[in-house]
Amino acid sequence: MSRNEPDDRAGAVFGALSDSTRRALLAAVAEHPATTATELAAQLPISRQAVLKHLNALTAAGLLERTRSGREVCYRFTPAPLSDAVDWMTAVGAEWDERLAVLRRQLGAGTGGIKAPRSGDADEVTTSAGSRDKARPSLRSAGTPAPPPTRRRSSPAAG
Numbered sequence: 001m002s003r004n005e006p007d008d009r010a011g012a013v014f015g016a017l018s019d020s021t022r023r024a025l026l027a028a029v030a031e032h033p034a035t036t037a038t039e040l041a042a043q044l045p046i047s048r049q050a051v052l053k054h055l056n057a058l059t060a061a062g063l064l065e066r067t068r069s070g071r072e073v074c075y076r077f078t079p080a081p082l083s084d085a086v087d088w089m090t091a092v093g094a095e096w097d098e099r100l101a102v103l104r105r106q107l108g109a110g111t112g113g114i115k116a117p118r119s120g121d122a123d124e125v126t127t128s129a130g131s132r133d134k135a136r137p138s139l140r141s142a143g144t145p146a147p148p149p150t151r152r153r154s155s156p157a158a159g
């Protein structure tokens with residue numbers, strides 16, 4: 001998988017944003033473009049070296065751009081990689097929406113929808129402990145015979 005593929009770029013963005021300090025640094029750089037690591041370190045309770053480490057992670061993910069001005073390195077926010085992450089989340093969300101729509105259609109077909117069992121219906125099962133459980137609806141196709149019921153073995157009482 002190439003580093004330029006959208007999934008890989010989105011993964012780098014998610015990894016970089018997984019740390020709260022990096023998110024705070026990214027927000028600070030977005031708010032104050034062309035800021036330096038020294039200026040950022042003055043705003044946070046961590047060392048300049050720790051700030052540089054986080055800035056390098058954000059730069060590697062493509063979220064920051066470095067420019068050298070004399071001895072100073074200034075950082076600017078580059079929002080384009082966030083688009084890859086948003087695109088990935090949108091694609092995954094759409095895929096799940098489609099899967100759920102298919103499942104809704106399958107569950108609603110043939111039965112007119114799923115009805116919740118009422119107390120006293122034949123769908124109630126009494127367990128060996130005497131409690132009542134509701135039988136779960138099956139996702140079998142219409143016309144497919146149900147598997148034979150299984151018998152529960154009672155365990156000897158502790159004593």
